Amino acid sequence: MEERNRNRETQEQQLNEFDKSTAKERIDRIDPYGFERSTDFDYDAYEEFMSVYLAILTRRSIKWSKLLKGNKKVGKSLKVKRYVRKGIPNEHRSLIWMVSSGAQAQMDQNPGYYSKLLNGEKDAKLVDAINTDLHRTFPDNVLFRKTAEPSLQKALFNVLVAYGQHNKTVGYCQGMNFVTGYLIIITKDEEKSFWLLDALLGRILPDYYSPDMLGLKADQEVLGELVKVKVPGVWQMMEQHGVMWTLVVSRWFICLFVDVLPVETVLRIWDCLFYEGSKILFRVALTLIKHNQTTILQARNFPDVCDKFKQIIKGHFVEDCHGFMQSIFIEPGSLPMTTINKLREKCQASLLAQGL
Template sequence: MNKRANGHSAQPQSRINCPSSAKERLPSVDPYGFERGEDFDYESYEELMSEYLAVLTRRSIKWSKLLQGRSRVEKNMKVKRYVRKGVPNEHRTVVWMAASGAQEQLEKNPGYYRSLLDAQHDARLVDTIRTDLHRTFPDNVQFRRTAEPCLQSPLYNVLLAYGHHNKAVGYCQGMNFIAGYLIIIVKDEEKAFWLMDALLGRILPDFYTPAMLGLKTDQEVLGELVRVKVPAVWQLISDQGVMWTLLVSRWFICLFIDVLPVETVLRIWDCLFYEGSKILFRVALTLIRHNQEIILQGRNLPDICESFKLITKGPYVEDCHTFMQKIFNEPGSLSMATIAKLRATCRSRVEAEQS
């Protein structure tokens, strides 16, 4: 997997080196432990975050009043609206755990996570996971062996436990980045394990099984949605004979990690845990629809692939608050009934191709 996009480190077209005072004020590592690249635009980041922090402060007050110290989150229109407007970091663990059902599973299964770690381990699973540990977020200082504490240890535990918990999935590349993100945010490996269970077992079933049937199906579903909502792009992709898996597999399998800035990914995950997998289509459709002029300039496969990388960078996706407002407006209506119908059709097609 390529080195991930670093927080808000896009490369504006007419970037001006920011004054040394801005660089002195901001650390070279973001709040999540990711190193900022040499091209990081400190001035733009300061300007953006000064506005976003005001939003987060307002949201934090509202969430504190809503939760009142409870670890339960109701499913209603008010909470849905709150989630879409963003969950502040201090409330993320509680909201993710409650909304996804992970908290309920943790409470129903006391000691289960530890029992998985204490059991005899599959040697092949252990070797595969260990091989990927040092490849997980090489630009994050918390995952380096010299870090204290080093997050490679809880990452190994979560992946090992999950591999034994869900033998149909075991372990595959991409899961290390998801588990790593969860550990960074929730700072508790047992909670990260149960959130993995919610994501891979209920929200995104069959995404990470050996056949990856769910993943392949949803990539095809996106293609069908693009045909209806952005027909010019669909026509270009069809005319060039490009497979959707070449363009969006990283978007889906890594849930936009290593694709979009970290704050934007976390906002997407807020909605993913609360509303389910539909959010992935909204994000993908918004990126494609908003940037269709860039995509339509492509004349061949390399051009099109490059355009799909280009559209995930820059101010549009860095301003996570505005971007999240766009994903609920730009693609238009997107009902679960529509997605379910498309999934049934596309799954049959994928199964036929695999057989």
Template sequence: MERREAGRDWAYRVDSYGFERPEDFDYASYEAFFSRYLVVLTRRAIKWSKLLKGNKSIQKSLKVKRYIRKGIPNEHRALIWMIVSGAQANMEQNPGYYHRLLEGEKNDKLVEAIKTGLEEHITELWHLLLEGAAEARDMNRTFPDNVKFRKTADPCLQHTLYNVLVAYGHHNKAVGYCQGMNFIAGYLILITKNEEESFWLLDALIGRILPDYYSPAMLGLKTDQEVLGELVKMKVPAVAELMERHGVMWTLVVSRWFICLFIDILPVETVLRIWDCLFYEGSKIIFRVALTLIKQHQAFILEATNFPDICDKFKQITKGTFVTECHSFMQKIFTDPGSLPMATINKLRETCREKVLSQG
């Protein structure tokens, strides 16, 4: 009897994706939200089933875009991500390619970097990104709070993750392996439950949707953090002025938002809803999410009176009901920041890229 109770308690503490809930997890608020969200999920599942009608393909359209913004049911998520990102087409055009990468000759340095990256403590990259920050996160292994990635799990997803990263490093030699990719690939594996699909989705993200985010110089990542700073100047000027006054660089407060695509920053369901739109609409979704978080909490951020206080405020704004209520949160990201044309982002990228390059 006690063992059954303990089993039920353990199941309660682990969500459907395998993540252990923290000790301070607000079960009451979450259950109140999820009972409402379940109604939305059920309604969306019916609409998606009608849209797909058993087909394995869809054409991009305003209707599909609207459906994706309202959320993809989990049973269709991997398929839709594969189709709209172009990963499905690439996989079909390159049959057997993934397995050939795994069976081919390996670069020992790359393999060692991946093994080390998946196991060691704080890495050089995170020191670089968080230099000067009050706290650096312990990254001794990918998803330490996810039971599916533990060595005791059956099956253990660590080997699947290793395969995807090794294959990708040999596929994209210019990138190889960069810390942060393990989290992205890990999430893809949790959703697709398929090595090859995870590989092609990783390629869609790193090769097309987020170019230069994970290259050794991280030029795209650094550029987009500067772009966010410029967008905040335009849309939430008081916050931009606060950051400037206290000499807080954007990289100190948003680097993990960008490099982990909100993994381990926002709740799982919210991250997946963001990724639904990211695969369809591209990188500007990241700016919409970041601007919404900042705009919604402008008054709270402006209460900060010093450098550490600002950093702490940026940690706090990614917690609580606002981000847990993923359905209303996703509606806000398309209204709160206002107009955000890709032309504006591209123009800002040009000037910010030059600025980053001049800084060396």
């Protein structure tokens, strides 16, 4: 009897340990933002990185708390710019994005506007277009599944419909769903996500999502012009193989690196995007290309080039978000906004002359 009890206790202990193990495995498979990790996810490398990065995040959190001191206002200054580049802790991210982008000011000046848009009459074509893309938005994120409680699909639908009603010139186009999804994950608030989307599409990235997408197309050509100067070997290879920039970097720009780079890296990019503007997208793209030029230059034909551009958005370099963000302000070198604006004018004029 005593031996039987000992055996039962041993079995129960093993079952408990198994339950804990499987529960941990389930948790580990989902990242802090609700995304399922791939089957080949390197947990050891991730733990090694996080052991260092968590200490950085703790230091940044203390510094940000001291800077804000419970205040919900933060001005533009070299100190704040430096803080933003070093990363905004998640607990302050929504606030800093809202304030630095001007979204908070717009929301304060238009009380009840978002609710009015949601409660108003909705365009049937707009609703159909958004509904078509809902199930395609982050199928690997447990928070966006219909079975989630609450499901973020509803919030995503509301923000996109409201924005389509607000900006009828843009309405809705693919890419906006992924960008809006990230906004909702971080803000956990529909109205804030709406005003941040308005800041991005209306001020930071004008004409990226307009019907002719002139801003988006021009910026991809601008990147090509910058590569011609800063990484001439890659530019020459692209010319040699007749590869248009839009074929390899369009998703980088239209999704603002969402579903291109790791989540933490994208959020660090967006910290700077909301504070410093669209120049950050060029810094990221140039860093990816310049840092990996040896890999890219191994391409021997058109499919090779496309494959190399898929390779360079993976691996330790982009997963180490802190190191990567330090690189984007070093590797591309000087990048004055005046240069970018001149190139934009030139590329837009060329595209218009070609009839887009």
